[in-house]
């Protein structure tokens with residue numbers, strides 16, 4: 049977890065500079081910040097007008113309130129080092145640029161971080177930098193030595209003024225060495241007087257940060273308590289014990305390099321060093337040590353090194369050579385006196401040094417316990433959090449483009465690798481900068497950082513596997529459809545279960561392969577739940593496809609059943625028998641059972657559970673039954689039933705038992721035959737009115753689902769429809785009856801018997817004459833033969849027709865001749881005839897129709913029309929002939945209407961003549977009806 053962020057309010061000390069790090073430090077001082085704004089810190093009352101004028105060092109420049117300091121951004125650590133610019137943006141010499149880290153008023157410079165990063169370019173150096181601090185009495189040539197030794201440009205005292213030059217602590221970088229030099233304000237200065245507070249604080253600060261302490265002293269001060277900086281050294285030892293409690297600390301040692309200046313006496317350096325060392329031991333022994341360190345030795349914390357330099361003014365060349373020799377101790381690691389040994393390094397990474405130094409100084413100023421290990425740990429936490437936050441921001445920026453792709457439902461190729469790369473990069477950056485800090489803290493923060501990265505990547509992981517699941521599902525659906533289609537597609541000739549199992553296994557393997565490739569190391573990411581969800585969705589798709597397959601099977605079965613019923617049902621119903629429905633039902637069961645076997649065989653390949661298969665079978669039964677019902681209803685429609693009844697009636701009335709068409713003779717019992725045929729035919733209506741399931745009740749009951757009440761589907765013809773059908777059948781039957789009667793009339797046009805007897809009596813003489821006369825006999829034989837031939841060839845009708853036409857034509861011709869004769873013989877009579885031609889013609893016609901052959905011709909035409917259109921004839925002749933026949937009494941008709949259809953049919957009996965033509969039928973022997 050990143051440290052809680054402090055509100056971005058500038059501290060009083062940095063407010064004047066117009067910048068703030070904006071980040072809280074867990075080891076920042078919890079005391080009130082010192083009231084020393086930067087404007088005061090960088091006061092224009094600098095004491096270095098020369099240096100400022102000559103070198104333009106920022107530390108010697110007046111602070112510009114308008115300066116905007118770039119916010120400290122750890123991400124800059126990843127980028128190239130900026131060119132060395134002063135905070136004002138002017139180029140500076142990185143080696144000679146100085147910074148007053150702590151001013152004479154004990155304020156810490158907020159610009160240390162900027163100098164480290166942008167001027168000295170050390171931020172990325174990690175531990176690859178060194179820090180040397182120089183201690184000593186005021187005006188003992190410290191700055192002179194540093195400038196000569198490291199190429200720095202610290203201010204040197206003006207001999208004419210002879211006053212303190214170095215105030216506070218200044219910092220610069222050695223030329224070409226990557227070493228930071230701290231020029232500490234000299235001790236024993238008259239400006240501070242007895243106030244040794246700053247001396248102690250600067251000693252603490254130097255001990256907490258520097259690897260090497262240069263202790264500058266004149267040779268002639270060796271052996272003197274005050275002159276040899278013994279007071280200063282006593283302070284150094286005390287604060288060392290305060291800072292480093294662990295004598296065995298790997299990085300708690302410090303090198304004290306004594307530089308004995310103006311070594312002009314004969315006393316050897318060794319003797320001088322021994323003297324100094326004795327004084328130091330004595331100092332150490334007199335110190336009151338903290339608990340646990342009572343028996344500690346000075347060597348447990350310090351290493352000592354001594355060097356002497358000649359008089360700079362008296363022996364300048366020798367001085368310079370010795371300084372050059374001394375320089376090797378700082379520049380040449382192979383030098384036996386090389387000073388920058390690892391055990392002296394305070395192990396503060398360069399990028400964390402500004403924060404560390406600032407915090408240390410704040411602790412010192414506020415007189416609080418300065419536990420360096422704790423401070424280092426806190427610094428590590430702060431810096432690790434800061435580094436992690438910066439790295440995480442960069443990481444988010446890198447992975448941000450991935451999100452819209454995934455949110456759009458698309459898949460990202462090699463996302464696992466990409467995520468791994470992003471995570472590796474982020475960890476590498478974190479490791480590079482944070483691994484230098486306190487190891488435990490670093491490891492802990494690394495774990496936190498890793499968890500945070502993983503958490504962010506997990507969102508991508510989830511989105512990707514969700515999209516992968518959807519894609520796999522789509523492909524599964526299309527693959528399955530394609531394979532099922534390729535293998536048949538009619539739901540019967542392939543193993544659906546095998547196809548589905550193969551496709552399901554492939555889909556799950558693909559999903560798991562995709563998901564597995566996404567799982568990063570060191571994560572507990574799981575896709576089991578998503579895999580399970582996908583499995584469920586695959587099952588849903590499978591069920592859908594299975595349902596479609598089942599529908600195919602059902603449709604096929606339905607089609608087969610319908611086709612079969614379309615053949616069998618009409619065949620049975622068109623030959624109605626008492627066991628007609630039994631035959632239909634047997635056909636139904638046979639067909640359905642056969643289809644059920646096929647259905648079960650197909651369903652076995654669909655991996656259908658037994659319960660679902662049973663349910664499906666019942667549905668199939670119901671579908672088959674409904675197909676049967678549809679066919680039966682179609683067959684029992686009104687028109688079909690009328691046709692069927694008429695056909696049955698015709699079969700029974702017009703054909704005899706051998707199936708030979710009847711030719712009705714007058715002697716035949718037409719009425720009886722008709723009544724019997726109609727009676728038996730009318731019995732069909734109740735037979736067709738309901739499907740008779742006798743003998744099949746139990747079988748039918750178990751054949752369908754319990755909620756399907758088959759008995760409610762059996763009725764075909766409700767009572768009203770039966771009555772209506774009976775009426776319509778009655779009319780059909782009447783027409784048939786009348787047609788039969790007409791055929792009898794046509795075949796019974798013969799001479800009455802009394803006429804034959806009369807002709808025989810009156811024509812006996814003629815008969816004898818003919819028989820006895822050869823001529824007549826020949827004529828008789830001739831005409832007899834012709835008549836026989838006409839009879840044999842059944843040409844009686846045409847001959848009669850021709851004879852009638854000839855007779856009619858002759859008659860009209862005779863009439864015309866007679867009228868012409870009359871017109872010629874009587875003018876008045878003719879005029880009278882001319883005045884009433886219509887009436888006369890009507891009279892003549894009426895007379896002719898009543899007595900002559902022309903009336904027979906008209907009747908013949910009328911009969912022909914009646915034969916062709918019996919129904920039209922019956923309907924059209926009804927009104928016109930009602931005057932000629934007795935209408936049927938209304939009461940019996942009404943009674944027929946209220947009776948049952950069968951009774952109506954039975955009660956209707958033989959149709960009575962209701963037309964003029966029917967009147968002829970009732971009196972076939974009357975003369976007026978004779979053809």
Ligand SMILES: Nc1nc2c(ncn2[C@@H]2O[C@H](COP(=O)(O)OP(=O)(O)OP(=O)(O)O)[C@@H](O)[C@H]2O)c(=O)[nH]1
Pocket residue numbers: 185186187188189190191192193203204205206207211212213214233234309310358359360361
């Ligand atoms: N006798 C002698 N004088 C020196 C030597 N080095 C420098 N000086 C002179 O000593 C004076 C003080 O020199 P600084 O370098 O300013 O001494 P300092 O210790 O830095 O002075 P503060 O910073 O004020 O403490 C100058 O006048 C130097 O010329 C030396 O080796 N021997």
